[in-house]
Amino acid sequence: MIDFMTYLDDSYGDQKREIAYRTRYVYEALKNEEVSLKSKWTIQDILNIEKYRQALSVQKRTALHHFVQYLLVRYNLQTDIEEFRILEVIEDIPKDFQDITKKYLEFLRSYRKLKHWTRFQLAYSLKYFFSHIDNNYDIIDVRQVTKDHILNYIHYLLSNNSQRNTYTRFRELSSFFNWTKRFKLTFNNPCKGIEVDYGHKITQCLDEEKQRELVKRWFSDQANLQEAVIGILGLIYGCSSEEIRNIKLGNFKEKELVLPGRPIPIKLPEKVLQLINRYLLWRDEICKGANNDYFLVSKISYKKNCPVSDNTFRNLLKETGLSPRDLRSTRIQDIAFTGNLKLLEGLGLSHEGMKPYIRLAAPVLLMEHNDE
Numbered sequence: 392m393i394d395f396m397t398y399l400d401d402s403y404g405d406q407k408r409e410i411a412y413r414t415r416y417v418y419e420a421l422k423n424e425e426v427s428l429k430s431k432w433t434i435q436d437i438l439n440i441e442k443y444r445q446a447l448s449v450q451k452r453t454a455l456h457h458f459v460q461y462l463l464v465r466y467n468l469q470t471d472i473e474e475f476r477i478l479e480v481i482e483d484i485p486k487d488f489q490d491i492t493k494k495y496l497e498f499l500r501s502y503r504k505l506k507h508w509t510r511f512q513l514a515y516s517l518k519y520f521f522s523h524i525d526n527n528y529d530i531i532d533v534r535q536v537t538k539d540h541i542l543n544y545i546h547y548l549l550s551n552n553s554q555r556n557t558y559t560r561f562r563e564l565s566s567f568f569n570w571t572k573r574f575k576l577t578f579n580n581p582c583k584g585i586e587v588d589y590g591h592k593i594t595q596c597l598d599e600e601k602q603r604e605l606v607k608r609w610f611s612d613q614a615n616l617q618e619a620v621i622g623i624l625g626l627i628y629g630c631s632s633e634e635i636r637n638i639k640l641g642n643f644k645e646k647e648l649v650l651p652g653r654p655i656p657i658k659l660p661e662k663v664l665q666l667i668n669r670y671l672l673w674r675d676e677i678c679k680g681a682n683n684d685y686f687l688v689s690k691i692s693y694k695k696n697c698p699v700s701d702n703t704f705r706n707l708l709k710e711t712g713l714s715p716r717d718l719r720s721t722r723i724q725d726i727a728f729t730g731n732l733k734l735l736e737g738l739g740l741s742h743e744g745m746k747p748y749i750r751l752a753a754p755v756l757l758m759e760h761n762d763e
Contacts, residue, residue: 432462434471473507480514485525491533492517495570516563523547533571538581545587554588561587596724597717602626605711610662616670617687617707623666625718628657629726629738632705632715636698638686643667653738 437459444455463469481492496514499505505513523544524530530540541564548557565582572580597605605626609619624630624638634650642649646664647656659667674686678693685692689699705714726734 432466432468434468434475437462437468437472438475470507473511477507477511477514480511480518484514484518484521487525487531488517488521488533491571491576492521495567498570513563513567516560517567519560520544520564533568534577536568536577536581538583538585541581541585545585558587561585595717595720597626597713597721602721605713608711610666614666615707615710616666616673618710619666620670621687621704621707621715622711622718623663625715626722627663629719629722631719632701635715636685636687636701636704639684640686641684642686 440455440459440462444452447455463472477496481489481496484492492514495517496510499510499513524536524540527543528535528540530536541561544564545557545561548560552560561582565580565585568577568580568582571577605622608614609622621635624635625632628648630650634652638648638650644656646659648659649656674688677688677690683693683696685696685698687699687704689703692699692703708715723735723738726738
């Protein structure tokens, strides 16, 4: 329990009352025969705690969640528990398709080096597909799946999911069948020749006057510093909400910001660096010595060393009447109208992600070309 208290101390800083409460709740839980204290903990023991804590109050459930996280770190079980959760999803897949799903996910782990959360999502995607096939057709082998089965599945997805979710599921399924064809597990890819639209809706671009007004607001001495750093990163550098939420202090390298997924770092001018330094001073006062790796923090997230929640993030821009998507979309559209695809790639956009913006800009670019 002393090691657990030290772990909590690293997470909560000077929040001694929080540490005391969580330690007490865990100690009370460990008196229960189902989750009694052990000299060495296994995956099954941790799963028992997870099951036991579901019926408890929010405070006790949270305390045991921290205890589970401590055990995973203490006994190096993080990878094991992640792989176990993937296997749990595979076990829910109809038996005729479990082996091939395991082989595919193992290939992605061993050769493609995909992270566990990506493979976990793919396991769920294949589970939905194979359950649909099993429930509606007399099929026991992936070699029996035809283009008509795929089309019917897409129709089923569209009736229950968004266009974008359907597109994602289809792409995942097409990648799976590309793999089966490559390793001669099927004769062809039944997804070949089928087109599913991404369904990307482009947000209206902010005009130049509105952009200048926002920049002036965010660089003023009276600016809300959280709103200001989000606004500048979104409007000037086209950062998505996901990118901003997951920026860590370690991503800042001297006068650059290095973001995963972007081919080149963002160079930060002196004026932006001054704003970021003002925010960091404010951030230090909020964190009160707690160990938090993330650049953007809230009164809740700083205790847990995790990104701020989606709701908190959106609310930080509430006074502007804008969403993070409005800011990023404005920047992307401004670049798209230059016709420079390399700049769009610099924002981390894939060719698929560029298409809607290029289609939007194409008539204007064509007219400018004809005028020349």
